[in-house]
Amino acid sequence: KEIKVFAPATVANVVCGFDVLGFAVNEPGDEVVMRLVDEPGVRLLKITGDDGRLPLDSAKNTVSASVQHYLKHLNREDVGVEIELHKKMPIGSGLGSSSASTVAGLYAINQLMGNLLTAKELVPFAMKGEELACGYGHADNVAPALMGGFVLVRSYEPLDLIALPTPKNLFAAIVYPEVEVPTKDARQMIRAKVLLKDAVTQWGNVAGLVSGLFLNDIDLVGRSMKDVLIEPTRSILIPGFETLRALAMENGAVGFGISGSGPSVFALAKDEATARKITDAQQKHLTQLNINSNAYVSSV
Numbered sequence: 001k002e003i004k005v006f007a008p009a010t011v012a013n014v015v016c017g018f019d020v021l022g023f024a025v026n027e028p029g030d031e032v033v034m035r036l037v038d039e040p041g042v043r044l045l046k047i048t049g050d051d052g053r054l055p056l057d058s059a060k061n062t063v064s065a066s067v068q069h070y071l072k073h074l075n076r077e078d079v080g081v082e083i084e085l086h087k088k089m090p091i092g093s094g095l096g097s098s099s100a101s102t103v104a105g106l107y108a109i110n111q112l113m114g115n116l117l118t119a120k121e122l123v124p125f126a127m128k129g130e131e132l133a134c135g136y137g138h139a140d141n142v143a144p145a146l147m148g149g150f151v152l153v154r155s156y157e158p159l160d161l162i163a164l165p166t167p168k169n170l171f172a173a174i175v176y177p178e179v180e181v182p183t184k185d186a187r188q189m190i191r192a193k194v195l196l197k198d199a200v201t202q203w204g205n206v207a208g209l210v211s212g213l214f215l216n217d218i219d220l221v222g223r224s225m226k227d228v229l230i231e232p233t234r235s236i237l238i239p240g241f242e243t244l245r246a247l248a249m250e251n252g253a254v255g256f257g258i259s260g261s262g263p264s265v266f267a268l269a270k271d272e273a274t275a276r277k278i279t280d281a282q283q284k285h286l287t288q289l290n291i292n293s294n295a296y297v298s299s300v
C-alpha cells in the first residue's frame with residue numbers, strides 16, 4: 001500500500017497573532033510518499049530537494065519522528081513504514097517548511113492506518129515535529145496546514161484550536177528573499193517582556209483581525225495587520241523591509257507583514273491581479289538590492 005500526500009505552506013502569525021494565528025496557501029508545499037512494509041519500524045529512505053541539509057536519521061527528521069510518535073500513541077510500533085520526502089519549498093523561509101513536511105507525513109500515515117484520527121487530532125503530533133525543528137512546538141503553521149484556511153490557537157494548554165471563516169476572494173502575495181532566517185534564531189531574538197500599552201495595541205489588532213474574518217470585512221482584516229511586539233525586532237533581518245511594505249501598500253495591498261519568522265513577507269489582496277502587481281514590484285526592488293527572490297500568489 002503506497003500513498004502520496006502534498007501539504008501546503010502556511011503563513012503563521014498573520015502579523016499581529018504571534019504563535020496564535022495562521023493560514024494555509026495552495027502552493028508551495030512538500031510531498032511525502034509513504035508505504036507500509038512488513039518489517040516493523042519507521043525508515044526514512046530518501047529526501048530530495050533539500051541539498052542534503054535535512055537529517056536522514058529517522059529519530060531526528062521531523063517527518064519520521066512524528067510518524068513514530070503517532071504509531072507509539074496508537075500502540076502500533078509493530079507497523080513498518082518507508083518514507084520518501086520531496087521538499088518542494090525553501091527551508092528556513094518563514095513559510096512553514098518543516099510544518100509542510102511533517103503534516104504531509106502525518107496525513108499519509110493516518111490515511112494508511114485507516115483514518116483513525118481527524119485532521120485536528122493530528123495537530124499535537126505535528127507540534128512535536130515543530131519542537132524538534134525549532135525548539136518550540138508552536139501550532140500556528142501545522143494547524144492551518146492540517147485544517148486548511150485560517151486557524152486560531154486560542155490556547156496551548158489545553159490545546160484549543162478554532163477554525164476561522166476564510167473570506168472568498170482573498171489572495172496572499174508572498175515574496176521570499178533568499179536570505180535564510182532559521183526560526184530557532186528568530187525566536188531567540190524576541191524580547192520576552194512587553195509593555196502593557198503595546199499589549200493593548202496587539203490584542204486590539206488580533207481581535208480586529210478575527211472580527212474582520214467573521215464579518216467578511218477585508219479592510220478591517222487589513223488595518224488589524226499591525227505588530228508592535230515582534231516585527232520591530234525581526235524586520236531588521238529582512239532586506240529592504242520598509243520599502244517592501246511601501247510597495248505592497250502602494251500597489252493595493254490591504255495589509256502587509258512578515259510571514260512566520262521571516263524572511264518571507266506577505267501581503268493580502270482582494271484579487272489575484274493586485275497580488276501579482278505587489279509581488280512583481282517587490283521582486284524588482286529585491287533585484288536592485290542584488291537579492292534573489294521567489295514569489296507565490298495563492299488564494300487563501
Ligand code: HSE
Nearest residue numbers: 012018019183260261
Ligand atoms: N509563530 C512562529 C514564530 C512561526 O513566529 O516563531 C514560525 O514559523
